[in-house]
Amino acid sequence: MSRPIELALRLSWYMIKNRYLMGKKRYPLVTMLEPLEACNLACEGCGRIREYESVIDRLMTVDQCLNAVNESDAPIVSIAGGEPTMHPNIDEIVAKIIEQKRFVYMCTNALLMERVMKKIPPSKYFCFVVHMDGMEEAHDISVYRKGVWKIATRAMKVAIENGYRVTSNTTIFNGVDEQDMLEMFKMLTDMGVEGCMVSPGYQFDSVPNQDLFISRKKARNVFTRILDPKHGIRFYNNPLYLDFLRGEKEYNCTAWSNPTYTVSGWREPCYLLGDRHTENFKELMSEDLWEKYGPGKDPRCANCLMHCGFESASIYDAIDNPVAAAKMVVGGAITKSGVGAG
Numbered sequence: 001m002s003r004p005i006e007l008a009l010r011l012s013w014y015m016i017k018n019r020y021l022m023g024k025k026r027y028p029l030v031t032m033l034e035p036l037e038a039c040n041l042a043c044e045g046c047g048r049i050r051e052y053e054s055v056i057d058r059l060m061t062v063d064q065c066l067n068a069v070n071e072s073d074a075p076i077v078s079i080a081g082g083e084p085t086m087h088p089n090i091d092e093i094v095a096k097i098i099e100q101k102r103f104v105y106m107c108t109n110a111l112l113m114e115r116v117m118k119k120i121p122p123s124k125y126f127c128f129v130v131h132m133d134g135m136e137e138a139h140d141i142s143v144y145r146k147g148v149w150k151i152a153t154r155a156m157k158v159a160i161e162n163g164y165r166v167t168s169n170t171t172i173f174n175g176v177d178e179q180d181m182l183e184m185f186k187m188l189t190d191m192g193v194e195g196c197m198v199s200p201g202y203q204f205d206s207v208p209n210q211d212l213f214i215s216r217k218k219a220r221n222v223f224t225r226i227l228d229p230k231h232g233i234r235f236y237n238n239p240l241y242l243d244f245l246r247g248e249k250e251y252n253c254t255a256w257s258n259p260t261y262t263v264s265g266w267r268e269p270c271y272l273l274g275d276r277h278t279e280n281f282k283e284l285m286s287e288d289l290w291e292k293y294g295p296g297k298d299p300r301c302a303n304c305l306m307h308c309g310f311e312s313a314s315i316y317d318a319i320d321n322p323v324a325a326a327k328m329v330v331g332g333a334i335t336k337s338g339v340g341a342g
């Protein structure tokens with residue numbers, strides 16, 4: 001199954017409606033839903049399992065999940081965590097969101113993916129996003145457990161053979177082995193994934209090894225090499241965001257695009273920074289809040305290149321700018337703009 005055209009059409013109509021018919025300055029594109037923060041892995045670069053350690057046993061109810069999705073009302077829902085496949089009601093959560101014809105992307109480390117396939121049937125509204133940080137050795141080191149790469153690659157093959165939509169999600173850390181990465185992206189492209197998503201790891205304060213995280217400048221050098229079209233890799237991120245990652249374009253952060261609902265409430269201000277949590281969704285769209293965040297405003301934003309802040313910015317740009325829109329259409333992508341927690 002490939003990326004459905006309905007996704008681009010729905011997202012385009014939703015943006016035109018919000019921007020031009022309703023005159024909204026800020027509106028979400030992707031609801032980030034974290035129905036639990038627990039995980040069956042403990043990756044070195046993961047902020048979530050550390051930040052939410054005190055509430056790691058909390059589970060959202062199905063109704064809480066649906067209320068958050070409806071409050072945000074974005075056409076795309078990215079279910080992450082933690083490891084969402086561990087939630088006992090994950091099939092019901094996915095089914096109810098899909099019933100509303102919203103597109104669900106479920107981020108997973110794939111350990112339970114084959115089991116979950118017995119409960120969630122293939123659908124154009126549903127896509128697995130599998131965490132892949134390199135070929136076998138590099139990936140297993142990154143997730144701190146031997147054997148995970150084999151399970152993940154097998155699950156992806158089984159899913160594709162059975163008609164599921166599958167993409168991969170890769171975080172680029174400091175000192176990345178670029179050849180290993182390219183080998184993995186080629187393998188995934190040959191396997192038939194819809195595309196490979198990439199982003200640099202965000203420098204979570206809660207992660208003890210801060211050397212893991214790559215600076216903006218270094219990341220852009222790495223992306224310039226890895227994203228070179230000559231490699232023939234099918235990337236999933238939209239072409240304008242790929243230009244941004246290579247340093248060929250600049251955008252202001254528009255992280256209100258990805259409101260993130262966790263077991264402690266809405267994260268404020270963004271998917272990455274959780275200065276506080278709130279049940280008041282409107283606060284996340286307020287002028288006052290966004291005067292304080294973004295590169296040049298908050299030092300924690302200085303190295304950020306993440307899709308939740310900047311892929312969304314490229315999509316908002318496209319709705320106002322016919323040249324940018326044409327590039328996005330030619331590049332074949334209006335895509336999701338938020339991924340897994342790590």
Ligand code: SF4
Pocket residue numbers: 253254255269270271272273293294295300301304305306308309310
């Ligand atoms: S720059 Fe990054 S960390 Fe800062 S508000 Fe935007 S998305 Fe969040």
Ligand code: SF4
Pocket residue numbers: 039040041042043045046047048049081082083108109131143340341342
């Ligand atoms: S990065 Fe993903 S797979 Fe790894 S511990 Fe965090 S939630 Fe789990």
